Amino acid sequence: MKTVAITSNTSWYLYNFRKNTILALLNEGYRVLAIAPKDDYSKKLEELGAEYHHIAIDQGGTNPVKDISTFFGFANLYRKLRPDVVLNFTPKNNIYSTLAGRLFGAKSINNIAGLGMVFINENTTAKLARLLYKISQPKAHTIFFQNDDDRALFSKHNLAPMDITDRVPGSGADLSRFTITPSDDDGVTRFLLIARMLYDKGIGHYVEAARELKAKYGDKVEFRLLGFLDVNNPSAVSKQEMQSWVDEGIVNYLGVSDSVENEIAQVDCMVLPSFYREGVPKSLLEACAMGKPIVTTDNVGCRETVDDNINGYLCEPKSTESLIEKLDAMINLPHTERLQMGEKSREKVEKEFDEQIVINKYLQAVRTAIK
Numbered sequence: 001m002k003t004v005a006i007t008s009n010t011s012w013y014l015y016n017f018r019k020n021t022i023l024a025l026l027n028e029g030y031r032v033l034a035i036a037p038k039d040d041y042s043k044k045l046e047e048l049g050a051e052y053h054h055i056a057i058d059q060g061g062t063n064p065v066k067d068i069s070t071f072f073g074f075a076n077l078y079r080k081l082r083p084d085v086v087l088n089f090t091p092k093n094n095i096y097s098t099l100a101g102r103l104f105g106a107k108s109i110n111n112i113a114g115l116g117m118v119f120i121n122e123n124t125t126a127k128l129a130r131l132l133y134k135i136s137q138p139k140a141h142t143i144f145f146q147n148d149d150d151r152a153l154f155s156k157h158n159l160a161p162m163d164i165t166d167r168v169p170g171s172g173a174d175l176s177r178f179t180i181t182p183s184d185d186d187g188v189t190r191f192l193l194i195a196r197m198l199y200d201k202g203i204g205h206y207v208e209a210a211r212e213l214k215a216k217y218g219d220k221v222e223f224r225l226l227g228f229l230d231v232n233n234p235s236a237v238s239k240q241e242m243q244s245w246v247d248e249g250i251v252n253y254l255g256v257s258d259s260v261e262n263e264i265a266q267v268d269c270m271v272l273p274s275f276y277r278e279g280v281p282k283s284l285l286e287a288c289a290m291g292k293p294i295v296t297t298d299n300v301g302c303r304e305t306v307d308d309n310i311n312g313y314l315c316e317p318k319s320t321e322s323l324i325e326k327l328d329a330m331i332n333l334p335h336t337e338r339l340q341m342g343e344k345s346r347e348k349v350e351k352e353f354d355e356q357i358v359i360n361k362y363l364q365a366v367r368t369a370i371k
Helices: 011-027 042-048 064-081 091-103 124-139 148-156 203-220 239-248 260-265 282-289 320-331 335-352 355-370
Strands: 003-007 031-035 051-053 085-089 107-112 142-145 165-167 189-194 221-226 269-272 294-297 312-315
Touching (some): 003 011, 003 064, 011 355, 031 042, 085 091, 085 355, 107 148, 107 355, 148 165, 189 260, 203 320, 221 260, 260 282, 269 282, 294 320, 312 320
Parallel strands (some): 085 107, 142 165, 269 294
16 A cells, blocks of 8 residues: 655644545545644544654744754654655745655645745745755655646746646635635625634734724624734734733634635635745635635736626735725625626636645645655
8 A cells, every 4th residue: 555645834724725625635545644733633633544643843033953953743643654746835944844755755735835934035034945945845856736837937937847836726616615605685794704814814904994894884884804813923923912902892813714615605705915935825725615705906916816897806915095995896786796796706616626636746745746
């Protein structure tokens, strides 16, 4: 039996974003190792049928001692477990797991799910990250990109041979789980933003837009936030800030949920004013699958989900004024026209972003690597 490892910087990510990939690998007869830091979802990975193994990863940190420890952690696991193929997700896994896997004959299939601030900043940390990509990625068997902009940047900076790269449509959306669910026409326009609560995701612009539009429309509009407070990230919204917004009556903070489809079903429009270098945001794909119009930025990864004025609106990155303009336009659309936009969202995701497309790409890449 061939062994496939699948790695990420959280067990939460593997369960919520790659559950169906794990199930497909198990169904193909592979032994599947799930490797990620231990959290509340590690046990759920075992319940799927995967073997869970802990790895220590400092997600957003830049401590070289901790990163070296992560590399040796992967090396020790691969020395003992001997995977044939490793599927890596999230940046440090793409780097350190690839290097460790190479030592023990494992072929790595990496997913570049957005490049964050690595190609925006010019500080020492960003330069070091680019160097580590340049050292590690040529040693991969396959590199999947979620958008063509990131693939072009890798080519421009000569970070990996282009003949080992390919494109996947983000993480895809599970079209059987996320089904079209029209919102009620009760005179209230409800918006939802799902993301880690980071300013890079445009949370600040969303809150400012909500403040102005609440002043204009009162109880006729509602703004919701869903996602965990990543307090260890330098771009994070603090608990105190979030509570002050809630107390002010600007937003409703919903915390986190394993059933995001229940929250998406209740709203009229999904919003993500991110200026982070996204892959293709899964929250937008899932909202599209549920027949919701989208307001997001004309930014790497985000723009892939919207045909402007067809299934939503694109606004300018880092512009609260532009975001307000697009949200105001959505508020003033007749309910029937919002539903028509939502139908276009569903059509788009069925055609371009079905999760099964992604899973089939991975299964084929694993078969090729093993051969």
